[in-house]
Amino acid sequence: MTRLLLKVQDLSVAYFIHKQEIVALKDVSFEIERGEILGIIGESGSGKTTLAKAIIRSIKPPGKITKGKILYEGEDILSVDIKRFKREYLWKKISYVPQASQNSLNGVMRIIDHFYDTAISHGITDRNTIYDKAKEAVKMVSLDERVLSSYPHELSGGMKQRVLIALSLLLDPELIILDEPTSALDVATQKSILDLVMKINKELGTTIILITHDIGVANYIAKKMLVLYAGQVMEFGNTEEIMNNPLHPYTQGLINSVPSIYKDVSKLKPISEGEIPLKGCPFHTRCSYVSEICKMEEPGLYTANTRLVRCFLYDKARKNIS
Numbered sequence: 001m002t003r004l005l006l007k008v009q010d011l012s013v014a015y016f017i018h019k020q021e022i023v024a025l026k027d028v029s030f031e032i033e034r035g036e037i038l039g040i041i042g043e044s045g046s047g048k049t050t051l052a053k054a055i056i057r058s059i060k061p062p063g064k065i066t067k068g069k070i071l072y073e074g075e076d077i078l079s080v081d082i083k084r085f086k087r088e089y090l091w092k093k094i095s096y097v098p099q100a101s102q103n104s105l106n107g108v109m110r111i112i113d114h115f116y117d118t119a120i121s122h123g124i125t126d127r128n129t130i131y132d133k134a135k136e137a138v139k140m141v142s143l144d145e146r147v148l149s150s151y152p153h154e155l156s157g158g159m160k161q162r163v164l165i166a167l168s169l170l171l172d173p174e175l176i177i178l179d180e181p182t183s184a185l186d187v188a189t190q191k192s193i194l195d196l197v198m199k200i201n202k203e204l205g206t207t208i209i210l211i212t213h214d215i216g217v218a219n220y221i222a223k224k225m226l227v228l229y230a231g232q233v234m235e236f237g238n239t240e241e242i243m244n245n246p247l248h249p250y251t252q253g254l255i256n257s258v259p260s261i262y263k264d265v266s267k268l269k270p271i272s273e274g275e276i277p278l279k280g281c282p283f284h285t286r287c288s289y290v291s292e293i294c295k296m297e298e299p300g301l302y303t304a305n306t307r308l309v310r311c312f313l314y315d316k317a318r319k320n321i322s
């Protein structure tokens with residue numbers, strides 16, 4: 001079996017509002033191997049949730065995928081009939097735990113009813129089978145079986161997040177996408193959720209995409225990192241290598257500036273402010289290495305060692321940058 005699970009190729013997504021096109025993702029490419037944990041990092045508005053939604057085919061108007069392919073084990077899931085995608089891929093191969101999802105539990109339904117609903121909508125109707133699967137899933141997330149008969153308001157934020165992760169495991173997916181699973185949780189609970197995600201990855205072999213604005217979170221959990229800025233990949237590679245030697249000026253800024261539960265706050269340095277420009281490199285208005293070419297042209301995604309970096313500093317073909 002090939003180790004490559006998901007390959008995103010030149011993916012572009014735009015939102016069309018009042019005849020204006022807001023480009024949310026532009027030519028995004030990356031891949032993830034079976035069993036890996038990939039951290040997707042970027043500040044608010046960088047396109048992280050849009051990317052997750054594109055993978056689960058839930059970009060709704062005014063949003064539209066304008067370009068690209070998403071290959072899951074070689075099949076372009078963007079061209080799969082949507083009914084077949086929902087039947088064969090969603091929940092069974094790819095599960096998604098949305099941002100702020102603790103609030104998505106239905107307050108008048110017991111936790112077990114959420115499991116019944118999800119399973120029944122996928123054709124599993126035997127309630128005993130569903131109950132047994134739910135019991136196994138809540139055990140996996142270190143919750144007591146009794147939570148299944150609770151109502152959401154009886155659970156803490158961390159417990160609700162665990163329930164949602166358990167629910168995402170219900171149909172044994174190969175890939176789980178977690179969108180900011182630790183935001184809105186206190187520091188100790190954040191760490192316990194990340195530890196839980198690592199346990200699922202290790203014990204079940206589930207491939208994980210974890211979306212976060214905190215590079216410290218990605219560093220803690222992910223083997224690979226994808227750094228997004230203004231809808232574009234700025235850097236993609238091995239986490240350890242990126243943390244030890246960030247190549248893109250934006251990644252360097254992120255590492256030096258983002259407050260994290262894993263870092264000494266006194267060493268923070270803010271990234272300078274700046275609008276996203278209409279022309280040139282999207283980061284040039286905030287970059288301390290900016291040169292004339294950065295204001296005029298868009299950099300490509302260049303290979304530097306084992307990494308991909310969108311910065312003219314790593315364009316080997318361009319020796320004389322003004």
Ligand SMILES: Nc1ncnc2c1ncn2[C@@H]1O[C@H](COP(=O)(O)OP(=O)(O)OP(=O)(O)O)[C@@H](O)[C@H]1O
Pocket residue numbers: 015017022023024042043044045046047048049050051062063099213
């Ligand atoms: N439904 C929508 N309609 C119009 N524009 C949208 C919509 N959803 C997202 N966008 C725009 O697309 C861009 C990317 O948004 P997205 O939510 O994917 O970013 P994000 O990195 O997930 O941000 P956050 O961390 O705040 O959730 C932003 O410019 C945003 O304003």
